[in-house]
Amino acid sequence: MQIPKFKPLAEGSEKSKNVFKYILSGGLIVLLTALGLEVSNNDYDLGKILEGSSWKDAKVMRDKDGNVVTDGSGKYTNDYNCDDFDSQDQAQRFFDKVKADTGKDPNRLDGDKDTVACEDLPKEIVKEDYKKDDVILDDIVESITN
Numbered sequence: 001m002q003i004p005k006f007k008p009l010a011e012g013s014e015k016s017k018n019v020f021k022y023i024l025s026g027g028l029i030v031l032l033t034a035l036g037l038e039v040s041n042n043d044y045d046l047g048k049i050l051e052g053s054s055w056k057d058a059k060v061m062r063d064k065d066g067n068v069v070t071d072g073s074g075k076y077t078n079d080y081n082c083d084d085f086d087s088q089d090q091a092q093r094f095f096d097k098v099k100a101d102t103g104k105d106p107n108r109l110d111g112d113k114d115t116v117a118c119e120d121l122p123k124e125i126v127k128e129d130y131k132k133d134d135v136i137l138d139d140i141v142e143s144i145t146n
Helices: 014-039 046-050 088-102 127-145
Strands: 068-070
Touching: none
Parallel strands: none
Antiparallel strands: none
């Protein structure tokens, strides 16, 4: 059996040209959608979308370092631990917010269960960094608890 030679699209039938246009258009739409998601820094779980979940439910949350954040359990690959904080005050605010929202210490920041998180970290932080850290901590806690 002889293999037919490839015909350039310009010499193809009108039906072939139309099929190719649809395939090319579909590929272009997929690429533009991917580019839009990348530019807007959004990630979605396609499995959830295909199961019929809403876009809001399928959105993947990330913390400031880009780690995937799951609902209530901290970082996807590694829990938040004392090394993730610059001071005991910062760790304590995070601990208090998570404990208030979830009723638990999913990150085990309070090893001896005396409600004081990361006791070995230095106590004070620079005042001008305090507000910036609060915004970052609020974002992390909100993404964990929502």
